[in-house]
Structure formats: structure tokens, C-alpha cells
């Protein structure tokens with residue numbers, strides 16, 4: 001298992017690099033974020049020991065249980081919050097995470113700005129866009145993005161990019177293209193897009209952050 005997680009990371013990183021080269025993407029190689037949610041601890045440690053630096057979690061509570069223990073042991077890691085965040089957890093999220101990719105409403109932006117001020121931790125944030133306009137999914141609607149971005153700027157938040165999770169039954173390239181266009185309109189440079197099934201496509205389309213879970217760690221298993 002240990003060996004295969006290391007191999008998976010190497011393989012995916014190589015594929016991303018090759019794709020960027022072939023597609024002539026004029027950017028630095030994207031960051032590979034290992035999505036460790038609902039993965040057993042030994043798999044996460046295998047990734048850490050393989051030198052993986054960026055990790056993504058989608059729930060504050062679960063992330064806190066795991067990373068409050070592991071983070072002090074691995075000094076250089078960067079923890080990304082990629083799941084929906086309730087305003088009453090903004091406090092914990094700002095304390096634990098290094099970047100927040102799931103900001104999707106003004107109320108949450110306000111809570112985060114307040115906490116960042118209080119804790120003097122000024123984290124880069126991404127605005128999550130609901131590119132498929134799915135009612136059950138998080139993310140700001142594309143039409144409401146400019147207003148949310150302005151509100152974040154007024155609050156002094158450091159908005160660096162956009163993030164999306166395309167509908168599972170849609171061609172992801174449609175959503176990656178939309179996200180890229182919206183980022184250009186908003187004047188932000190980071191694009192968090194691409195997961196296990198479409199990371200190469202995302203790399204070709206200019207992703208700067210690629211979030212991969214199962215292709216690195218294997219199928220997610222519920223913690224016992």
C-alpha cells in the first residue's frame with residue numbers, strides 16, 4: 001500500500017507535467033492537492049512520507065481530528081479546505097487551514113474576514129463557482145460572482161482564484177472553460193479544477209490546482 005500511494009503520486013504528477021508540456025500551457029506546473037478526506041491514517045502517512053505537501057479536506061471536524069496531530073510533525077504541509085463551510089466553523093477553519101477554496105457567499109466571507117483579523121492569519125481564498133447551477137451543490141452562481149468578489153475585496157480578503165466541481169454527468173471541459181473565462185473576467189489567476197477522473201484534461205486547460213483523492217489513495221473507506 002505504502003509503495004503504491006507513492007507510485008500513484010509520482011505517476012499523476014508526471015502525467016500532469018507531460019500534459020502541460022504537450023498542451024503548451026503557459027503556466028507553472030499545477031499543484032497536486034491530495035484529497036485525504038475519509039481515508040485511513042496510514043494512507044495519509046504514506047503520502048506524507050512520499051513527500052506530498054498539499055492536502056485537501058472537505059470537513060472541518062474531520063480535518064481537525066486528523067491534522068491537529070499530523071500537522072506539527074510535517075512542518076511544510078499546506079492544508080486546503082475544499083468543502084462547504086458553515087459560518088460557525090470559520091473560527092476553526094482559519095486556525096487549521098492554510099488556504100480556503102470554498103468561499104461561496106457574503107455571509108461566509110464576512111465571518112472569515114472577522115476571524116482572519118482576530119487570528120492575524122490572512123489566508124488566500126478561492127471563490128467556489130457552481131458552474132453547473134446545481135441546486136444541491138455549493139458554490140456561487142456565475143451571475144453572482146462579481147458581487148461576491150467585490151464584497152470579498154471590500155472585506156480585505158485575499159481572493160486568489162476560483163474553484164469548481166463540475167456536475168458528474170456533464171463533460172467537465174465545458175465547466176473548466178467557463179471557470180477559466182470567469183477568472184479572467186475577475187482578474188484572478190488561480191484555477192482549482194480537475195479530480196481523479198479528469199486531472200489531465202484540467203491540466204491541459206490551465207488548472208493551477210488539481211484535487212485528486214481516489215486516484216492517489218484508492219477508494220475512500222469510512223473510518224471505523
Ligand SMILES: *Cc1c(COP(=O)(O)O)cnc(C)c1O
Pocket residue numbers: 035037058082083165195196197211212213214215
Ligand atoms: C472528494 C473531492 C475531490 C477528490 O475526488 P476524487 O474523485 O476522489 O479525486 C476533489 N474535490 C473536492 C471538492 C472533493 O470534495
